[in-house]
Amino acid sequence: MIPSGFEYHRPNSVQEAVALLAQLGEEARPLAGGHSLIPVMKTRLSAPEHLIDLAGVSGLKGIRQEPGHIVIGAMTTQYEISGSPLLAETLPILRETSLQIGDPQIRYLGTLGGNVANGDPGNDMPAVMMCLDAEYQLVGQSGQRGVRARDFYLGAYDTARQNGEILTEIRIPVPPRGHGYAYEKLKRKVGDYAVAAAAVILTMTNGKCTMASIGLTNVADTPLWAEAAAQALIGTGLDHAAIANAAAAAETITDPAADGRGPAEYRTKMAGMMVRRAIARAKSRAQN
Amino acid sequence: MNDMTPTQAERTGKLEGLGCRRKRTEDIRFTQGRGNYVDDLKLPGMLFGDFVRSSHPHARIKSIDTSKALALPGVKAVLTAADLKPLKLHYMPTLAGDVAAVLADDKVLFQNQEIAFVVAEDRYIAADATELVEVEYEALPVVVDPFQAMAPDAPVLREDIKDKMDGAHGPRKHPNHIFNWQVGDKQGTDAVFDTAEVTTKDLFVYHRTHPSPLETCQCVASMDKIKGELTVWGTFQAPHVIRTVVSILSGIAEHKVHVIAPDIGGGFGNKVGVYPGYVCAIVASIVLGVPVKWVEDRMENLSTTSFARDYHMTTELAATKDGKILAMRIHVLADHGAFDACADPSRWPAGFMNICTGSYDIPVAHLEVDGVYTNKASGGVAYRCSFRVTEAVYSIERAIEVLAHKLGMDSVDLRMKNFIKAEQFPYHSALGWEYDSGNYHVAMQKAMDAVGYPALRAEQKTRQEAFRRGETRQLLGIGVSFFTEIVGAGPSRNCDILGVGMFDSAEIRIHPTGSIVARMGTKSQGQGHETTYAQIIATELGIPADDITVEEGNTDTAPYGLGTYGSRSTPVAGAATAMAARKIRAKAQMIAAHLLEVSEYDVEWDIDRFKVKGLPEKFKTMKEIAWAAYNNLPPGMEPGLEAVNYYDPPNMTYPFGAYFCVMDIDVDTGVAKTRRFYALDDCGTRINPMIIEGQVHGGLTEAFAVAMGQEITYDAQGNVMGASFMDFFLPTAVETPKWETDFTVTPSPHHPIGAKGVGESPHVGGVPCFSNAVNDAFAFLEAGHIPMPHHAWRLWKVADGLGLHA
Numbered sequence A: 001m002i003p004s005g006f007e008y009h010r011p012n013s014v015q016e017a018v019a020l021l022a023q024l025g026e027e028a029r030p031l032a033g034g035h036s037l038i039p040v041m042k043t044r045l046s047a048p049e050h051l052i053d054l055a056g057v058s059g060l061k062g063i064r065q066e067p068g069h070i071v072i073g074a075m076t077t078q079y080e081i082s083g084s085p086l087l088a089e090t091l092p093i094l095r096e097t098s099l100q101i102g103d104p105q106i107r108y109l110g111t112l113g114g115n116v117a118n119g120d121p122g123n124d125m126p127a128v129m130m131c132l133d134a135e136y137q138l139v140g141q142s143g144q145r146g147v148r149a150r151d152f153y154l155g156a157y158d159t160a161r162q163n164g165e166i167l168t169e170i171r172i173p174v175p176p177r178g179h180g181y182a183y184e185k186l187k188r189k190v191g192d193y194a195v196a197a198a199a200v201i202l203t204m205t206n207g208k209c210t211m212a213s214i215g216l217t218n219v220a221d222t223p224l225w226a227e228a229a230a231q232a233l234i235g236t237g238l239d240h241a242a243i244a245n246a247a248a249a250a251e252t253i254t255d256p257a258a259d260g261r262g263p264a265e266y267r268t269k270m271a272g273m274m275v276r277r278a279i280a281r282a283k284s285r286a287q288n
Numbered sequence B: 001m002n003d004m005t006p007t008q009a010e011r012t013g014k015l016e017g018l019g020c021r022r023k024r025t026e027d028i029r030f031t032q033g034r035g036n037y038v039d040d041l042k043l044p045g046m047l048f049g050d051f052v053r054s055s056h057p058h059a060r061i062k063s064i065d066t067s068k069a070l071a072l073p074g075v076k077a078v079l080t081a082a083d084l085k086p087l088k089l090h091y092m093p094t095l096a097g098d099v100a101a102v103l104a105d106d107k108v109l110f111q112n113q114e115i116a117f118v119v120a121e122d123r124y125i126a127a128d129a130t131e132l133v134e135v136e137y138e139a140l141p142v143v144v145d146p147f148q149a150m151a152p153d154a155p156v157l158r159e160d161i162k163d164k165m166d167g168a169h170g171p172r173k174h175p176n177h178i179f180n181w182q183v184g185d186k187q188g189t190d191a192v193f194d195t196a197e198v199t200t201k202d203l204f205v206y207h208r209t210h211p212s213p214l215e216t217c218q219c220v221a222s223m224d225k226i227k228g229e230l231t232v233w234g235t236f237q238a239p240h241v242i243r244t245v246v247s248i249l250s251g252i253a254e255h256k257v258h259v260i261a262p263d264i265g266g267g268f269g270n271k272v273g274v275y276p277g278y279v280c281a282i283v284a285s286i287v288l289g290v291p292v293k294w295v296e297d298r299m300e301n302l303s304t305t306s307f308a309r310d311y312h313m314t315t316e317l318a319a320t321k322d323g324k325i326l327a328m329r330i331h332v333l334a335d336h337g338a339f340d341a342c343a344d345p346s347r348w349p350a351g352f353m354n355i356c357t358g359s360y361d362i363p364v365a366h367l368e369v370d371g372v373y374t375n376k377a378s379g380g381v382a383y384r385c386s387f388r389v390t391e392a393v394y395s396i397e398r399a400i401e402v403l404a405h406k407l408g409m410d411s412v413d414l415r416m417k418n419f420i421k422a423e424q425f426p427y428h429s430a431l432g433w434e435y436d437s438g439n440y441h442v443a444m445q446k447a448m449d450a451v452g453y454p455a456l457r458a459e460q461k462t463r464q465e466a467f468r469r470g471e472t473r474q475l476l477g478i479g480v481s482f483f484t485e486i487v488g489a490g491p492s493r494n495c496d497i498l499g500v501g502m503f504d505s506a507e508i509r510i511h512p513t514g515s516i517v518a519r520m521g522t523k524s525q526g527q528g529h530e531t532t533y534a535q536i537i538a539t540e541l542g543i544p545a546d547d548i549t550v551e552e553g554n555t556d557t558a559p560y561g562l563g564t565y566g567s568r569s570t571p572v573a574g575a576a577t578a579m580a581a582r583k584i585r586a587k588a589q590m591i592a593a594h595l596l597e598v599s600e601y602d603v604e605w606d607i608d609r610f611k612v613k614g615l616p617e618k619f620k621t622m623k624e625i626a627w628a629a630y631n632n633l634p635p636g637m638e639p640g641l642e643a644v645n646y647y648d649p650p651n652m653t654y655p656f657g658a659y660f661c662v663m664d665i666d667v668d669t670g671v672a673k674t675r676r677f678y679a680l681d682d683c684g685t686r687i688n689p690m691i692i693e694g695q696v697h698g699g700l701t702e703a704f705a706v707a708m709g710q711e712i713t714y715d716a717q718g719n720v721m722g723a724s725f726m727d728f729f730l731p732t733a734v735e736t737p738k739w740e741t742d743f744t745v746t747p748s749p750h751h752p753i754g755a756k757g758v759g760e761s762p763h764v765g766g767v768p769c770f771s772n773a774v775n776d777a778f779a780f781l782e783a784g785h786i787p788m789p790h791h792a793w794r795l796w797k798v799a800d801g802l803g804l805h806a
């Protein structure tokens, strides 16, 4: 429970942070809220020699609206997300998800950027970002690039982010007004990562589903975008059979680990169950 | 004196004595962060110790290389078994008559076992240095299953005692066998089973779990080489016993050993034993001549110091067709891990497991327990229960449910039919206990009325029909448990720890101005002793509880006692407190008579004073008497007003209770939600109802945790799983059900104030109640016994096995 020694750096700008990362190389890690990084350092599963704290970097915090998009700064905390009227209006699934992350102490410090950059399949926001087709803005010494959430996750703790890059903001296309949404998370207790969770957004027109997207948390070594599962809903009235088809399609792409949350078989079935429940709830919320 | 004579009720109220919902005095400092815990202690020159632990569950140690660690700046020493051997301290005796390794000698027997102790200038350097100690292992075959441990070809775990086929509790029948313990009439029991109309037989596994106090185990040892005196501050539930053990092990005379337990952040049995951390810190301080601190981290706590349970109980009942229980037979395979370090009274290798006939009048019974070694951490402590009582009660309360189901009888009716009747007390059980008092039928009826039992069963029936029709995916379980605890160890004729009788003690001193300091041999870890002992004294001596300071934990000032565990503080030290107070009151009576110039037979006690019989206006208050004790005594009387009592209880106390749980289970996810939990406790005289309710809330919360998911498991390779709060289920306020408490009062006839223990009752009664609720929910589907812990995924698998997901 005692980390190895490390140097602490506190840059003021993205440029400075990126320069530090470039200069210090492999052994340097950005530090955001610290609620994923510090625990793995305390158990010595990770021992970075340099921490580059992003808390003092200006311009990494905040939520703003652009035409067709919401842009959230990487250092915006989960607490700030759950309390934002703008997000409640445009992307209510973010509020619903952040309130299911950890507990209040964790949400006060934990950031959206840290949550999505971490690469832990247990984090809740990545599947939501895949569901929403968000894009991550990465800044490195050679400039800025955008990577879609759906392309970002390569394996457990392995993402498309290069070592020298910092995630600065997350751009999310705003779903149509009146869309239905739900984040269903099964967990053992408050503060626990999901046994399985599903993010769903969908739209209904004249009783038929015209758009749907589904993301899955913690049922494989990366978060999953369940494309076929969502496809099974399009054009249906979200009747029992359609929902069952979607759940079955979601289950087939899972490959969960067996751990204290249960055996793999259970977690796969729970992914399906969360999909069913999320669709049902999203449907009940969608304007027709 | 005063012109106004206050009413007796007012005077009683001012004392805040027995029965008062007095706020806990210790909470003023605890809630302001002003407690004083071991880790708050910082001494000049203090060093910090940390362990190198085994990555293997079973391996021969081929070599240990400490040179790189020693070369790290700030490292002062690295102890290994080789250093302890010349001091004969590489093994230490256990309370159970075995020995346990302090630092692994040539073999490790469980994962995370202590191999080397690094001592450094601060805890960061110490932690870094542990990684630099190189240990070379040769892996050996691993045994984690107690049944496999007894197989003829099982690997021999304890090579150090492989030729010692006579253990502390008789002959051993296998190198991995520790003891065989039998109680009761085997022949008589077998004969009843042979001819009984109805019998049941089930293997009830009570899984391995662990107490988890907020504060882990820790100590600071400080050797003063000039005075030749050793002071040890530590998280000790039984500080005097630790002093005696330290003196015996170290060879330092006991008056030169000072053991101090400051505030303790919870114990639950975890802080009874002696651990390698204590021994190593003491040795390091003796060797280096400076204070050494050792603080366990959470993973170390959960994976090494004293687990609980791991009892595999094959339980049988024999009964008539109409539900009269005729006999009970239990065989237990007890997994003790690598060493027999159970914290039980010396002569009780399976604790008080023979309370397993429960609250029922069972004419004949037989209990047999076999203890075995496995490649797991050692322990077997009474985690919030008296010694093995939670195992015993779980076993009988599950068996009752199984029998009721087999008979087609309501389990409450079956209990009512077999309860020991009020007029049978004191009741002698088939397995040798004398139950002091009880009124079970009344308690059960009160509980049934409170929860509306018949209506609940009716609702359950409706729900089952709806479930069968596919209208709901929720099952309704009604859990019932009725328990009898056995607490307050114990009479010295049959209870001792390392030869010291299990009495307890109190010393009370009244100062000239009438305030009091009192010291006991017990040690609160959160139970509120500073509040409740003061209330006993307040009522006995008529001094307001607010004028009484209660101190525990400093072995230099407190009288010798056996400590706090097994709900023994009120039954034993609480009794000593009342008895010491009564000695003082007897002397006060003589002083009062002298002051009032009457015979001592002419004065009588009245709440806070002695008054002349028939002349209530002529009196002396206890405060006045206290002053006189220092200046105006009857001729020839010794000055002062103080007393000590060492109380050797004539019997244990037997608190009991009736619990009900109503639970909904979602068969699609396996998630169980407790809708209602009602707990009726009878702990005899109630000293502080608020503290009792708090104890019940805490005990039920731990019961909920254990029944519904708290466990320490090992994989087949012997890796310990789930030893962190990520997986180890510690419920938060969100998961914890709302508790309803209730009570009846059946005083203990042999306790000076009629009180029994209570702190552990809710755990003992709670665990089977939750488990019975789960089992009851599935019983109409003929699910058979569903083992604990009842994680969602396990319940989902039960539902899956019953075809409920098809």
Ligand SMILES: Cc1cc2nc3c(=O)[nH]c(=O)nc-3n(C[C@H](O)[C@H](O)[C@H](O)COP(=O)(O)OP(=O)(O)OC[C@H]3O[C@@H](n4cnc5c(N)ncnc54)[C@H](O)[C@@H]3O)c2cc1C
Binding pocket: A029, A030, A031, A032, A033, A034, A035, A036, A037, A038, A039, A054, A074, A075, A100, A101, A102, A103, A106, A109, A110, A111, A112, A113, A114, A115, A117, A118, A122, A123, A124, A125, A165, A166, A167, A168, A191, A192, A193, A194
């Ligand atoms: C008890 C507990 C319970 C929790 N429960 C949940 C839960 O239910 N659901 C959930 O989703 N999470 C949970 N978490 C994790 C929590 O949400 C973390 O806060 C979050 O995962 C990481 O955010 P952070 O700001 O703390 O990042 P940090 O821990 O500081 O960083 C995490 C990783 O991301 C990198 N990083 C951070 N910011 C950037 C950036 N801007 N650019 C590049 N790299 C960056 C860091 O280098 C590090 O590798 C829990 C944590 C704890 C301690």
